[in-house]
Amino acid sequence: MPDESLKTLRGLVPPLRVKPGTTVKLPHDFDPAYTAKFRDREHAQTALAVGVDLLSDLQPKLAAQERFALLVVLQGMDAAGKDSTIKHVMSGLNPQGVAVHSFKVPSTQELLHDYLWRYGRELPSRGMIGIYNRSHYEEVLVVRVHPENLALQHLPPPGKRDVWGERFNEINNWERYLVDNGIEVLKLFLNVSKEEQRRRFLERLDNPEKTWKFTLADVRERRYWDEYQHAYSEMLSHTSTEWAPWHVIPADHKWFARLAAAASVLDALERLRPRYPRRVSIPKAELERARAELETE
Ligand code: AMP
Ligand code: MG
Numbered sequence: 001m002p003d004e005s006l007k008t009l010r011g012l013v014p015p016l017r018v019k020p021g022t023t024v025k026l027p028h029d030f031d032p033a034y035t036a037k038f039r040d041r042e043h044a045q046t047a048l049a050v051g052v053d054l055l056s057d058l059q060p061k062l063a064a065q066e067r068f069a070l071l072v073v074l075q076g077m078d079a080a081g082k083d084s085t086i087k088h089v090m091s092g093l094n095p096q097g098v099a100v101h102s103f104k105v106p107s108t109q110e111l112l113h114d115y116l117w118r119y120g121r122e123l124p125s126r127g128m129i130g131i132y133n134r135s136h137y138e139e140v141l142v143v144r145v146h147p148e149n150l151a152l153q154h155l156p157p158p159g160k161r162d163v164w165g166e167r168f169n170e171i172n173n174w175e176r177y178l179v180d181n182g183i184e185v186l187k188l189f190l191n192v193s194k195e196e197q198r199r200r201f202l203e204r205l206d207n208p209e210k211t212w213k214f215t216l217a218d219v220r221e222r223r224y225w226d227e228y229q230h231a232y233s234e235m236l237s238h239t240s241t242e243w244a245p246w247h248v249i250p251a252d253h254k255w256f257a258r259l260a261a262a263a264s265v266l267d268a269l270e271r272l273r274p275r276y277p278r279r280v281s282i283p284k285a286e287l288e289r290a291r292a293e294l295e296t297e
Contacts, residue, residue: 005050012036012263016247018240026229026236032193034250041255048088048255051262056092058266061274062127063097068272069124069183072265073135075235076190077228078218079200080251082133085190088258089265090131099124102133111152115139115167116174123183136174137187140167140235145227168238175244185244186268188261189232190251194225 015036018024038044062068074082090098101122110118116136124130143149144164175185192200201222204214221228240246247264251257279287 005047006054008037008047009051009259009263009266012260013247013267016249016260016264018236018246018248020240020242020245022237022240024233024236024240026191026233027193030191030248030250032191032196032250032252035253035256036260038256038259041253044255044259048259048262051259051266052089052092054266055089055262055269056094058269058274059093059097059129061276062129062269062272063094064127064276065274066127066277067182068274069126070129070265070268070272071124071178071183071185072129072131072268073137073185073187074131074133074190075135075137075141075188075232076251077192077197077225078221079197079204080190080192081254081257082190084254085188085249085258085261086131086133089262090129093129097127098129098131100131100133103135103138112154115153116170123178126182136171137235137239140164140171140239141228141231144231144234145224164234165238168235171239172241172244175239175241179243184268184272186264187240187244187246188249188264189236189246190249190257190261192251194222196252197222 024030035044038047062070074085076082086100090100099122103118106118116139119132119136122130122132143153150163178185201214201218204210236246236248247260249257249260249264
């Protein structure tokens, strides 16, 4: 029943949101295995289909209107399911209106710029949906867990500065600027448990079709699990704002992560209320002349 599904979809989002100003402590505060009222993949399928369908109805309006853009920021540990979430949630969309960008280790050139520079260059233009697969948040995650990254950034001497506190402020202000300019910022943290990550890594090793995804860096980073949980907790506590709140997407069940991510994207797009623009720029008489010309051809 589509109407019922729509209500369910909308209801999924508010509990995932991190209330601005709250202090988050992972892993205690959010259960990676949460599935709301959904029992299993089959149960979630109808709701996901409805969500993807609605997204494909809203996207052309966003594109035609050329007023707003949506930036979806995806963060999560390795094997949290960032790639498959993008694939499933965006499956019904017109590829011309979507731009996915994956941020990797910064290049020498990028390191010579201020730290937000490379993220500003890939922002979606009006009408587009941009997806950041990893994002400016790595600047307070991997860079914080491995401060040697900071040493490569050609920064002015730090003195007594609180680098992370400053970055949280700068990022919040930057996002405020984006939202004020019509770029809606939707932030999704795919919250996977340590045990589920282990299972997924082992599956990558066992399944020859998945082994290509496995890197030695994955196991190396896993050793820093607690440091990452701390960095993520800090990020959620300091950068969930009224204008760009974080959504914690429970990611131990991939089928639920997809559903929750789709519901969040739908929620963000609906808030923009995209509509097809009226052709007000062409006087009615001109339109009628054009019609007459075509009809008498
Ligand atoms: P993957 O997303 O698995 O393809 O890997 C991308 C790698 O790039 C990850 O290991 C990230 O930690 C790393 N990375 C992304 N952004 C940054 C950054 N700003 N500084 C350092 N490493 C980064
Ligand atoms: Mg990886």
